Amino acid sequence: xxxxxxxxxxxxxxxxxxxxxxxxxxxxxxxxxxxxxxxxxxxxxxxxxxxxxxxxxxxxxxxxxxxxxxxxxxxxxxxxxxxxxxxxxxxxxxxxxxxxxxxxxxxxxxxx
Amino acid sequence: xxxxxxxxxxxxxxxxxxxxxxxxxxxxxxxxxxxxxxxxxxxxxxxxxxxxxxxxxxxxxxxxxxxxxxxxxxxxxxxxxxxxxxxxxxxxxxxxxxxxxxxxxxxxxxxx
Numbered sequence: 001x002x003x004x005x006x007x008x009x010x011x012x013x014x015x016x017x018x019x020x021x022x023x024x025x026x027x028x029x030x031x032x033x034x035x036x037x038x039x040x041x042x043x044x045x046x047x048x049x050x051x052x053x054x055x056x057x058x059x060x061x062x063x064x065x066x067x068x069x070x071x072x073x074x075x076x077x078x079x080x081x082x083x084x085x086x087x088x089x090x091x092x093x094x095x096x097x098x099x100x101x102x103x104x105x106x107x108x109x110x111x112x
Numbered sequence: 113x114x115x116x117x118x119x120x121x122x123x124x125x126x127x128x129x130x131x132x133x134x135x136x137x138x139x140x141x142x143x144x145x146x147x148x149x150x151x152x153x154x155x156x157x158x159x160x161x162x163x164x165x166x167x168x169x170x171x172x173x174x175x176x177x178x179x180x181x182x183x184x185x186x187x188x189x190x191x192x193x194x195x196x197x198x199x200x201x202x203x204x205x206x207x208x209x210x211x212x213x214x215x216x217x218x219x220x221x222x223x224x
Contacts, residue, residue, distance in 0.1 A: 010160055012169075029223040048122055048219035057124075057219065107160035107169065111141040 008043065009065050010107040013058040021087075021099035025056065028083055035080035036060065041067025065106065120155065121177050122219040125170040133199075133211035137168065140195055147192035148172065153179025177218065 017025050029047050036042055041063035048057040062068040071077055078085075088098045129137050141159050148154055153175035160169040174180040183189055190197075200210045 012160075026222060032223065045224065046221055047223040048124075049222040051218040051220070054217060056222070105166060106163040108163070109158055110138060110161040110168070111144065111159040112157065 008109050009062040009068055010109060011060050011062065011068050012105050012107065013060075014055040014103045014105065015058065015100050016055050016102075017100045018097070019053075024087065025084075025100060033080045033082075035076040036071060039067065039071045039074070039076065042071065068106070120221050121174040121180055122221060123172050123174065123180050124217050124219065125172075126167040126215045126217065127170060127212050128167050128214075129212045130209070131165075136199065137196075137212060145192045145194075147188040148183060151179070151183045151186070151188065154183065180218070 015025070026049070036045060043061040043063065045058065045060040048059065050056065060068070060071075062071075084100070088100070091098050127137070138161070148157060155173040155175065157170065157172040160171065162168060172180070172183075174183075196212070200212070203210050
């Protein structure tokens with residue numbers, strides 16, 4: 001490992017899942033649309049499954065904040081999240097709590 | 113990006129830093145001992161700086177949980193964290209709150 005002064009942009013989506021929804025959440029990622037992979041400025045992503053009951057982390061790496069924002073505002077983003085969004089909308093229609101809640105935080109790489 | 117079924121182990125140390133300690137925290141990493149880099153089973157690490165005031169993330173990737181545990185129990189771990197541990201001990205001696213608090217969570221890679 002060598003010093004890396006590249007200033008890349010990292011977004012982490014922290015996903016709190018209801019226990020009963022976790023198998024579905026994992027299924028969504030095992031068959032994901034890969035819509036993100038072709039976005040300009042996209043570098044890499046990974047989904048981290050917690051050893052305890054805490055949030056799943058969806059970590060994505062970008063050339064810049066602008067590239068990340070272009071993704072979240074794109075038709076590809078809506079398409080890539082379609083099944084999850086439908087699950088949330090269905091719960092809402094049925095007067096239930098959403099099966100997952102997400103919270104974005106963004107970071108820069110300080111050191112490698 | 114292709115599907116990756118490798119089951120690697122990820123540890124994230126969430127570091128809450130006092131505002132006044134942040135420059136020191138960043139300095140510690142810009143001049144880190146790189147003691148971790150030679151540990152068996154170590155793959156990669158990065159330090160993520162939050163865009164908001166939330167925790168810094170020290171993310172490390174390992175071949176297995178055993179490799180990670182061997183690191184946290186090693187003399188190299190103590191040596192690599194020496195300066196930060198000394199800062200915390202000094203605050204304690206002076207009857208102050210520690211300038212940073214850390215909390216480990218561990219993960220497996222669900223998808224890439």
